Structure formats: C-alpha cells, structure tokens
Amino acid sequence: MRVLIVTQGGGADLAPVESWLREQGHTVVTVTREAEVPAAWRSGTCALVMVDARTAPSRVPLVRALRSLPGGEESVLLLLGHRGALGSLRPVLEAGADDLLAWPVDEEELALRLELAHRRFVRREGRKGLPFGDDLKETLLAVSPVPTSITTITEGRVVAANEAYFELFGYTREEVIGRTTVELALWQAPLDRSQIVDTLRRHGTVRGVDAQYRTREGELRHTLLFMGLVPYGGTPHIIAFFPDITPLKRAEEGLRRSEVSFRTLIGSLPDLVAVFGTDSRVRYANLKVATALGYESVNELLGKHISDIIPKEDFASADARMHEAIRTGRAALQERQMVKRDGSVLHVESTTFPLPFDGEDAIVSVSHDLTERYQMQARLMLAQRMASVGTLAAGVAHEINNPLAYLTANLAFAREELAGVLPTGTRNMEPRLAEAVASAQAALAEAQQGADRVRSIVRDLKTFSRVDSAESAEVDVRQVLESTLNLATTEIRHRARLVKQLDAVPTVVGNESRLGQVFLNLLVNAAQAIPSGTPERHEIRVVTRLSGNGHVCVEVSDTGAGIAKEHLPHLFDPFFTTKEPGVGTGLGLSICHSLVTALGGEIHATSEPGRGSTFQVLLTPSQRLETERPPLTPPPAPTEKRGNVLVVDDEPLVCTALGRTLRPHHDVTLFTRAQEALERIEAGERFDVVFCDLMMPGMSGMDFYSALQARHPEQAQRVIFLTGGAVTPQARAFLESVPSPHLEKPFAGRELLSLIQERLAHA
Numbered sequence: 147m148r149v150l151i152v153t154q155g156g157g158a159d160l161a162p163v164e165s166w167l168r169e170q171g172h173t174v175v176t177v178t179r180e181a182e183v184p185a186a187w188r189s190g191t192c193a194l195v196m197v198d199a200r201t202a203p204s205r206v207p208l209v210r211a212l213r214s215l216p217g218g219e220e221s222v223l224l225l226l227g228h229r230g231a232l233g234s235l236r237p238v239l240e241a242g243a244d245d246l247l248a249w250p251v252d253e254e255e256l257a258l259r260l261e262l263a264h265r266r267f268v269r270r271e272g273r274k275g276l277p278f279g280d281d282l283k284e285t286l287l288a289v290s291p292v293p294t295s296i297t298t299i300t301e302g303r304v305v306a307a308n309e310a311y312f313e314l315f316g317y318t319r320e321e322v323i324g325r326t327t328v329e330l331a332l333w334q335a336p337l338d339r340s341q342i343v344d345t346l347r348r349h350g351t352v353r354g355v356d357a358q359y360r361t362r363e364g365e366l367r368h369t370l371l372f373m374g375l376v377p378y379g380g381t382p383h384i385i386a387f388f389p390d391i392t393p394l395k396r397a398e399e400g401l402r403r404s405e406v407s408f409r410t411l412i413g414s415l416p417d418l419v420a421v422f423g424t425d426s427r428v429r430y431a432n433l434k435v436a437t438a439l440g441y442e443s444v445n446e447l448l449g450k451h452i453s454d455i456i457p458k459e460d461f462a463s464a465d466a467r468m469h470e471a472i473r474t475g476r477a478a479l480q481e482r483q484m485v486k487r488d489g490s491v492l493h494v495e496s497t498t499f500p501l502p503f504d505g506e507d508a509i510v511s512v513s514h515d516l517t518e519r520y521q522m523q524a525r526l527m528l529a530q531r532m533a534s535v536g537t538l539a540a541g542v543a544h545e546i547n548n549p550l551a552y553l554t555a556n557l558a559f560a561r562e563e564l565a566g567v568l569p570t571g572t573r574n575m576e577p578r579l580a581e582a583v584a585s586a587q588a589a590l591a592e593a594q595q596g597a598d599r600v601r602s603i604v605r606d607l608k609t610f611s612r613v614d615s616a617e618s619a620e621v622d623v624r625q626v627l628e629s630t631l632n633l634a635t636t637e638i639r640h641r642a643r644l645v646k647q648l649d650a651v652p653t654v655v656g657n658e659s660r661l662g663q664v665f666l667n668l669l670v671n672a673a674q675a676i677p678s679g680t681p682e683r684h685e686i687r688v689v690t691r692l693s694g695n696g697h698v699c700v701e702v703s704d705t706g707a708g709i710a711k712e713h714l715p716h717l718f719d720p721f722f723t724t725k726e727p728g729v730g731t732g733l734g735l736s737i738c739h740s741l742v743t744a745l746g747g748e749i750h751a752t753s754e755p756g757r758g759s760t761f762q763v764l765l766t767p768s769q770r771l772e773t774e775r776p777p778l779t780p781p782p783a784p785t786e787k788r789g790n791v792l793v794v795d796d797e798p799l800v801c802t803a804l805g806r807t808l809r810p811h812h813d814v815t816l817f818t819r820a821q822e823a824l825e826r827i828e829a830g831e832r833f834d835v836v837f838c839d840l841m842m843p844g845m846s847g848m849d850f851y852s853a854l855q856a857r858h859p860e861q862a863q864r865v866i867f868l869t870g871g872a873v874t875p876q877a878r879a880f881l882e883s884v885p886s887p888h889l890e891k892p893f894a895g896r897e898l899l900s901l902i903q904e905r906l907a908h909a
Contacts, residue, residue: 147264150192151176152183152208154201163196163251170260180208184215191217193267194260199225199235200249206241213242220270222263226251228505230398239354239370246354246370248394249505265291293369293388296378299347302327302339305383314369314390316362334358334366346373346384359388368395418494418513421503424472426452426465429508438515440487457483457491468509472500481516493517550597551870551891552803557594558895559806561587597892618745620653620768623700624690626661631688634669641676642684642704649691651698652767656745661765664738664749668702668761671735675706675759697747697764704760709753717751787906788812789834794823794850795868796842800891804837807895812902820845824853827861835905836861837898840869840877840888848880862886866901868893 149172153160160176167174175186186192195212199205205225212218222244227235229248239246244266247259269289287294293311297304303326312319315332322330333339338357346352352373359367369388376385412419412432421430428450436444439455452468453461460482467480476499484492494513501510564587627648631638638644654661669686676684684705693699709717718739742749746766753759791812793804801816808814815833817823820842827833840847847867854862867881867888881888889897 153198422509552799554892555803621656630665637673642686645687647689654765672704700763705758708755792833792836795839820850
C-alpha cells in the first residue's frame with residue numbers, strides 16, 4: 147500500500163513511524179509542505195494519506211484539496227493528533243477526513259488503523275462504476291467493518307443494519323429492525339438526534355461527531371458518528387457509521403485522571419516540585435516552590451525560563467542535565483542554588499527526571515530545601531566552638547590556679563610577717579625606712595587585692611567550663627548572676643550603669659553552667675542594645691524576685707534601642723537577628739530558649755522601641771524560701787592545737803608556699819611526688835591532716851587515696867584534696883563519690899588553718 151505522510155515543521159519525530167511502515171512492506175512518501183502534495187500525488191495514487199495535525203491551526207483546506215485530486219475520493223485520510231485533544235479535529239473530520247490516530251502512536255493501534263484504511267480503500271475502489279441505490283444493503287452493509295445502520299430521516303426507524311451494529315448495542319436483528327432509535331433508548335440524550343439530523347439536513351453530511359449511546363445492558367459507549375443521505379427503497383434515508391472509540395475515551399479519561407492525580411500529588415508533597423518543558427520553561431509547579439522563592443502564586447512562575455530561577459553561572463550545567471535526563475531517561479541528583487524573587491539564594495538538593503506531562507516530553511524537578519540542614523550544621527558548629535571554649539576555659543583555669551595558689555599564699559604570708567616584725571609601727575624608724583616599709587605594705591595589699599580579683603574571675607570562668615555536665619541540681623541563681631556579672635563587667639561598664647536588685651529567692655532546679663550561659667547572653671545583648679560612650683544616661687537592671695505563681699523570676703532590663711513590635715514573635719527563632727551582619731549569628735536567644743525550656747522554665751521578652759527591653763526568665767523553685775533567721779552569736783575561738791601536716795603537690799612552689807604558711811602553727815612535711823609520701827606512711831609515720839593535689843603526673847591524688855584506703859584507711863580519712871579545677875568527668879565523679887572534702891585553688895591561708903584546727907578538734 148502506498149502511504150503519503152504530510153508533516154509539519156520537518157516531522158523528525160515521525161521517523162520511527164515511517165520506518166515501521168516500510169518494515170510492514172508499505173511504500174512511504176513524505177512531504178513537509180502542503181505545496182508539495184500535488185507533485186507527490188502525480189507520482190502515484192496513495193491509498194492512505196496520513197496528515198500531521200498536531201500543530202497546524204487548521205487542516206481543513208488540505209483535506210478538501212486532497213479530496214479534489216484525481217482518485218482522492220477513494221483514498222483514506224487519517225489525521226494524526228495529540229491524545230487528549232482529538233476533539234479539536236472535529237472540523238477536519240467534517241471536511242472529509244476518515245479517521246483519527248492519537249499521538250504518541252501506539253504500534254498496535256497503528257496496525258489496526260492501517261488494516262481499516264486498507265479495507266476502506268479496497269471497498270471504495272470496488273465501488274467504482276457500480277450503481278448506488280437499493281442494492282446498498284447487499285453491498286455496503288455487508289462489507290462495512292464498523293457498526294452501520296440505515297434509518298428513516300423523520301423518525302429514525304431502523305430499516306437495515308450490519309452485524310457489527312447488533313454486536314455493538316447488544317440487540318438482535320429482530321429487536322432492532324422496524325423500531326426507532328428513541329424507542330430502543332440508544333441515545334444517551336434524545337435531543338442529541340434531533341440536533342444531529344438538523345446538521346445533516348443543512349450540510350448533507352455529518353463527520354466525526356462524538357456521540358454517546360447506551361447498550362441493551364445500559365453500558366455507555368462512545369462513538370464517532372458519520373452520517374450521510376442515500377436513496378434506499380426509492381426514498382432518502384440516513385446511512386450512519388458508528389466507529390467505537392470507547393477504549394480510546396477510557397484511555398483519555400485514565401490519562402486525564404492520572405494527570406489530575408499527578409497534580410494533586412505535586413501539590414501535596416512537602417518538597418518543591420516543578421515541571422519544565424523541553425524549552426526549559428516552567429509548565430507547572432506546586433505552591434511550595436512559589437512560596438520558597440518569594441512569589442505570591444504559582445501563576446507568577448509559569449512560563450519563566452530556568453535561567454530566571456537559578457544563578458546565571460549554573461544555567462549551562464542545569465540545562466545540560468535536563469536534556470541529558472530526556473535523552474537517557476535517568477534521574478540526576480545534585481545540590482544547587484535557586485534565586486529567590488528578592489535576589490537572595492536558596493540552597494536545595496534537586497532530583498530531575500523525564501516524565502510525559504500533558505502528552506508532551508517534560509522534566510520534573512523535585513527539590514528539598516536544605517535551609518534546615520544548613521541551620522543544624524551551623525548550630526552544631528557553634529556548639530562545637532562553645533564546647534572548645536569551655537574546655538579551653540577549664541584548662542586555663544587549672545593552669546592559672548596553681549601559680550595563683552602560691553601567689554596568694556605568699557602575699558598573705560609576707561603581709562603577716564611584715565606586720566609581725568613591726569609590732570609598734572614605724573614611728574621609731576628612720577624616715578626613709580618607715581616610708582619604704584609603708585610603701586611595701588601598701589603594695590602587698592594591692593597585690594593581694596589583684597590576686598583575689600583574679601581568683602574570682604577564674605572561679606566565675608569555671609562556671610562556664612563544665613560543658614559535659616547536663617545534670618540538674620539545686621542552684622542559687624543569685625550566686626550564678628554574681629559570677630556572670632563579673633564576666634560581663636567589661637561589656638557593660640562603657641555603656642550603662644549596672645543596678646542590682648537581687649532579692650532573696652529559693653534555689654531552683656537547674657544547671658549552673660547552662661543558667662550562666664543564659665544570663666551572660668542576656669546581659670551581653672542588653673549591653674549591645676545601648677550605644678557606648680554615655681554610661682551615665684543608660685541603665686541595665688538585674689532583678690531576682692518571686693513571681694505571682696511561685697516561680698523564681700530573673701529579669702534583665704535595659705534602656706537601649708528596643709525591639710520592633712513585628713520582630714518580637716521571632717526573637718527566639720533560630721538565625722533571626724536584628725543586629726548588623728557580623729555582629730550576631732541569630733542563635734543566642736534560640737539557644738537560651740532551648741536551655742531554659744529544657745530546665746522546665748520559661749523565657750519571655752517585652753520591648754518598646756526607643757525605651758528598652760526586658761527579658762524575663764521563670765524557673766521552678768526547688769524549695770520554699772525560709773525566713774531569714776538572726777545570726778547566731780559565734781562561739782568563742784577554740785585554743786589552737788599544733789598538728790602534724792602532710793602536703794603532697796607536684797607544683798614545688800605550691801608546696802613551699804603552704805609550708806611557709808603552715809609551719810609557724812604546725813609540723814609540716816612536703817612532697818612533690820605522691821609515691822614518696824605513700825612510702826613515708828608505709829614506713830610508719832602518721833599525720834593528723836593530709837593535703838593532697840588531685841591531678842598529678844605518675845601517681846595521682848586519686849591513686850594515692852585508693853592506696854591509703856586499701857592499706858591505711860585511718861590515714862585516708864585524714865585526706866583533704868586540693869584541686870585547680872577537676873577538668874575531667876572522672877575526677878569530678880571521684881570527688882562526688884568519696885567523703886573527703888576538697889579545696890579549690892587558690893585558697894586563703896586562714897582558710898587552711900581553720901580547716902586544720904577543725905580536723906584536730908574532731909581527731
């Protein structure tokens with residue numbers, strides 16, 4: 147069979163169809179312009195003409211021209227149209243086309259259409275020169291492969307029909323012949339017949355009308371109705387052909403439903419989903435894409451080129467990936483950036499894969515917003531930095547405490563010695579010597595004040611170094627605030643006056659280190675809200691009190707710039723900040739909120755722009771506040787006893803300082819190695835009090851205590867541990883598990899002497 151294909155725009159995508167036709171033994175002639183059709187026709191009559199009607203605005207003129215060519219009436223005209231849009235080809239069918247073929251082409255369907263076309267052509271060729279009249283029943287009906295009937299014009303009474311007609315509607319010949327189609331209730335809507343008959347009378351033919359019928363069992367069937375007027379029995383009758391397109395309609399409906407389901411799925415997915423055409427323009431997207439990119443509706447995205455929503459430098463690679471996905475059918479996964487409407491960048495992880503959409507090739511992009519992942523990574527990095535700072539602080543405190551211990555001890559000793567050798571003052575001294583002694587005493591006093599200040603700073607620093615401890619205990623919030631204020635003094639003093647109103651409140655259930663972190667963040671924020679240089683005009687007030695519902699309330703107020711009303715609901719959101727870039731990360735208040743809520747508390751903020759802000763922390767009390775009792779009269783000082791004291795510390799200067807402080811009052815033995823001290827006890831010497839450093843090289847204080855506990859338990863009971871800061875969890879756990887007390891370096895000489903006297907009194 148000779149086949150003429152009339153394509154549009156080159157028709158390169160019809161090459162597989164042409165190849166298949168040739169493999170089936172057909173002769174294929176292809177033209178790409180309508181003007182070339184007559185020349186191709188003159189080279190040989192074509193039994194089948196396949197007209198590409200997918201993109202042309204109208205093929206009616208071409209179909210009429212084909213029918214006017216020599217032999218054109220016998221040729222079968224097959225229209226190629228998009229599946230789901232075949233209804234738009236109805237005018238072409240009415241102009242003289244015979245049948246439709248849906249694109250993309252199904253090979254099995256194409257084979258059936260070709261077989262039908264061949265049969266039609268053979269029948270038409272066979273009718274050349276035959277009379278066309280009353281013998282129609284024996285000729286046309288007998289050979290028609292589609293359901294065919296002949297009815298009266300006015301009533302629609304069936305006078306003849308073929309077997310395909312009876313099979314389609316489920317009636318026998320006896321049940322149909324002589325009855326009207328209305329009586330048989332074939333029409334889905336009875337008015338349909340009258341409208342179609344009117345069209346037939348006006349135009350003489352009806353071609354390819356989508357008509358719906360009911361079978362005897364009530365099943366709804368879709369047909370393409372072709373009608374014409376023919377003489378039968380000496381009078382005009384209607385001949386009608388009913389090619390059944392129910393399977394095609396069902397397929398179209400299934401496709402429509404699948405596309406509706408696909409759109410519903412896209413709309414309900416939590417990820418960002420967009421569909422791009424082969425031209426790299428957005429054909430469809432869900433609302434999450436529009437929202438993430440800052441658009442108010444999806445319609446604002448439709449038609450945008452991919453270069454409008456990704457950085458220009460990424461366009462080439464993205465476009466190449468899309469076409470690679472179409473060519474290979476494989477999905478591609480990568481991290482990329484998307485450009486929001488305001489020009490900012492959104493980081494996503496995107497998967498692209500090919501998928502037909504609305505009957506055309508398309509690329510679906512499913513993207514996951516990585517903002518939350520990046521925020522979590524930033525939190526982890528910040529937590530790691532904070533942990534590193536805490537570990538560093540603990541190590542620094544430990545290293546400072548050892549020299550600070552002998553510094554404070556020696557300063558106290560020097561002052562006491564100087565005062566002891568000058569019981570009568572400097573009145574009888576030579577003036578220059580008296581002046582030098584007075585200056586030395588003043589210098590020692592100032593040095594001791596400085597050492598005490600360093601001691602307080604180190605003690606406060608250790609509050610924030612316990613990064614591995616998350617246990618809750620009874621915490622005195624006033625004590626934590628005092629330590630925190632010492633650390634924040636430098637940040638505050640150049641910006642505002644500090645006002646403390648620390649009323650007596652119960653202890654709270656909490657964690658000293660974490661509360662210190664919360665209070666320090668609030669204090670630093672309060673200071674940074676106030677411009678520097680005019681501290682006399684501004685105030686930072688810290689208050690502790692009991693709230694009306696019995697919670698312990700800590701308030702930090704400032705007279706700074708304040709916070710805008712629209713920003714207040716977002717203060718505790720991660721990465722939200724009103725500070726300038728580089729000043730704040732937006733994580734401080736979020737972390738404070740997490741820490742406070744983890745302790746069972748609450749944190750709130752109130753503010754008025756231009757008049758400052760107040761942050762309020764509410765914590766659960768661990769006990770009721772006891773009424774303050776009047777101080778008891780101190781007992782008379784006991785008579786001082788002299789004891790035998792052992793000092794074990796790996797720092798030689800600490801040993802020397804302790805020996806210098808204690809020897810005027812007690813017998814003192816000094817060792818810098820715990821093993822030597824243990825050997826002395828093993829040799830039989832006994833001590834009233836044993837001061838032992840906790841962390842030492844070789845045999846540690848913990849090992850020393852364990853050895854005494856095993857072999858000399860009475861000496862183990864005499865141990866008092868000295869520590870520059872228990873920097874390991876094991877060391878802290880050890881101190882909590884043994885009954886022996888411990889002193890943190892640096893310590894005052896009077897503190898040591900009082901502790902020794904207390905031990906001697908109970909010996």
